[in-house]
Amino acid sequence: MEKWLKTLLVLFLAVSIISSGVALLPRLRAESAHNLIDGALPYADLKNMAQERQTSIEEVARLFKEEAGVNAILYKEGCIQDLADDGRIFIANRQEMVLSGWRENLPFKGGETYIVTAYADVMERVRRHLTEKLGGEKVSMLPERDGFYALAVDMRPSLVDAIGVGFDRENVVKLENMGFHSVFMLKDWPDVSERGIRFVIKDLALTGKNISAVLFENKQVLGYPKYLPVLAEEMNKHQLALGQVEFYNQLGFNQLATFLDKRVIRMHSVTDQEMQTIKPQELVDRLTLAARERNMRILYFKFLPAPDSERRFNINVEYMEKVVTQLKTAGLRFERGEGTMPRPFEPIHQSRMLLFLIGLGPLAGGMLLLERLGVRRTSILAGITALGALSLALAFFAFPLLTRKVIALASVIVFPTLSIIYLVPRQGLKPWHAVLYMAQMTAFSLTGALMVSGVLADISFMLKLQQFSGIKVAYLFPVLFVACAFFMLYGEGTPGERLKKLMDQPVLVKYLLLAAVLAVVGVIYLTRTGNEAAVGVSTLELKFRALLDRTLGIRPRTKEFLIGHPLMLVLLYLGYRDHRYLPLLILGSIGQVSMVNTFAHIHTPFIISFVRSINGFILGIMAGLVLMAVLQLGRLLEKRWRSG
Structure with missing residues (x-):
């Protein structure tokens, strides 16, 4: 490669690094400002605890606010059956x-449902x-x-029972006046209509004034697909x-989020089944990790089970207080009152240039990688460079999102590979x-x-x-x-000759065993990566991870500091003297590859990924x-x- 082309490539690298930093700056500002968080209590559990303690819902909420520092209530929309269970309707x-004496003027022709109540306000709401x-x-x-x-209602009782009837506005107002924010979860209903959607959202806006987010209970968002x-x-x-519950994918969610200009607040919730067996400290670790490392800004503080009301109150106050304290120490703010709800990210706009x-x-x-592998003709490398730059420019006009993803993938492949080879x-x-x-x-x-952090610096x-x-x-x-x-680079003869020599070698048992070990490591390595890992994590490893989190603040990747x-x-100390060191090279490469891929998780704040990588590097050097x-x-x- 001639000097002018190498100089041009180095210039490209410098321009890319500077541009990546420029693109990253608005993301860093958005992540820094995204520090308001809600700890939301389940309204249904508050209500049950108030009944058990023979006191008001407001009194129980006040205790949680003062002793645990929580600042929000999550309300699930009540339905017809809920009102019946409360004895407010029949x-x-x-x-x-x-049989009850309502013989005259019954409407419809049979199969309908009747709702009876002695409360005028309840009947008006229904x-x-x-x-x-x-x-x-x-x-x-x-x-x-x-x-x-x-x-x-001209509908079977089995269909009417689950239809939502809004929220207890009086109680919502009382709790908001105490400083609590509101998170509302809406129900779906049969044959959703435009009229119904407009009514529900208007009614919701009249119910609460300090609304952090709106959630949807079903597997699809309300009105999907026609009325989004x-x-x-x-x-x-x-x-x-719009509230986004982590690990709960809803049909139409991404489309609705786009219509809302990505005005989304992320929420973490532990499943009801997990709440029955999870230990309090594990719950604390899980919630704090979700908020600190995955931008969760609503934490659903479900109640841990306990044999009696007093014990249930104490154990839940204790774990919630730990979560709030740890996150405040990490710089997050649990505020109360109007205008202090978690805010969505400010939009980030990156120019195509x-x-x-x-x-x-x-x-x-x-x-540079091709040149290191033996492609040294300047005309070939210059032609590929020109064609690549032209294709990149055209791709950004035709497929901007796909092009960003391709650049990100290329970045996490090329640079760890190049650094190791050089x-x-x-x-x-x-x-x-x-x-x-x-x-x-x-x-x-x-x-x-x-x-990769710069090119994918976008709210999406x-x-x-x-x-x-x-x-x-990428892994x-x-x-x-x-x-x-x-x-290809090392050894006697041409790469073809070395390959032929390798294929002619007799296979020894020790090499078969080594190949088997590397294959197992490779399978585990791949199945433990990705957005949804296919292999679970053992209890022992979870405890080890939690220990690292508590000790270091931000846990490094195990495969980086213990293996790669x-x-x-x-x-580096021994040198790659011959191909006997190939297994060591393969395992050692995992650290560099994993470290760069850490930054592909854009939902994790950049500073968290950076500190995680530094921690992994330092511990890895020590090991x-x-x-x-x-x-x-x-x-x-x-x-x-030998000498003795």
Whole structure:
């Protein structure tokens, strides 16, 4: 490669690094400002505890506010059956109404449902919701009789029972006046209509004034797919934020979030089944981790079970107080009152020119990689560079989102691969030289991390509405590429001759066992990566992770500081003398590859990923130095044994 082309590629790298930093700045500002958080109590559990303690809901809420520091209530929309369970209404069929004396003027033709109550306000609430949601033609009021109110619904009781009837507005107002924020979860209903959606959102806006987020109970958001624009219009009108429950994928959610200009608040909730067995400290660790490392800004503080009311109160206050205290220490704020709800991320707008400049980085890195592998003709490399730059520019106009993902994938593949190929020596290094080379390798690999962080610096990725694509490829390809590259670059004869010689070698049992071990490691390595890992985590490992979190604040990746970094440091110390060191190279490469891929999780704040990587590097160096000392001691003992 001629000097002018190498200079141009280095310039491309410099421009890409600077552009990545510029693109990253608004993300850093958004993450820094995103520090308000809600700890939300379940209204239903508050209500049950108030009944058990024979006191008011407000009194129980006050105790949790003062002793645990919580600041929000999550209300699930009540339904017809809930009102019946509370004794506020009676649900009847036509025959039961006749037997009760309601014989005249019964509407419809049979199969309908009747709702009877002695409370005028309850009847008005039920009538409004059923009329607006189902249509006036399906709801008919009966004349008042002996102080009782009744209405008929032209629908089977099994369908009517689950229809939502809004929220207890009086209690919501009381709790908001105490400083609590409100999180509302809405129910779906049969044959959702535009009229019903507009009514529900308007009614919700009248119910609470300090609304942190709106959630939807079903597997699909309200009105999906036909009425999503209507729902978005109403939510925009009242500036309502959409709640995103982690690990709970709803049909239509991403589309609705886009209509709302990504006005989304992320929430973490532990399942009811897990709450029955989880230990309090595990719950504390899980909730604090979700808020600190995954931008969860509503934590659903479900109640842990206990044998009696007093014990249940104490154990839940204790775990909630720990969560609040730890997150306050981490810089998050649990505020109360109007205008202090968690705020959605401010929109981030990146120009296509800036993103194009970032894309020049992995393109230049790819050319340097080709040159290192033996493609040295300037005309070929220059042609590929020109064609790549032109294709990149055109791709940003035709497929901007896909192009960003491709650049991100290229960044996490090219730079750890390039750093390993350039810096692993044939001959061994002195210990302090090995540490220096390891630092250089890590710094160069992290340029790829900076590029992926910059090119994907967008609210869609921060909210996981969009995700980094190709994560399995990003973990596997660099390791395989490095192994193949070293096989081609080192050894006697041409790569073809070395391959033929390898294929002609007899297979010994020890090599079969080594291959089997590497295969198992590879399977575990791949299945434990990605957004949804296929292999679970053992209880022992969870405890180890929690210990690291509490000790270091931010836990490094195990495969980096226990496997990849120490073994890479040992390889630098020993040198890649021949292909016997290939297994060590493969395992050592895992650290660099994993470290860069950490930054592909854009929903994790950048500073968290950075500190995680630094912690992993430092611990990995310490572990590697221990291994080097063990090797030196082993060599010394072997030398003495042979001489003696």
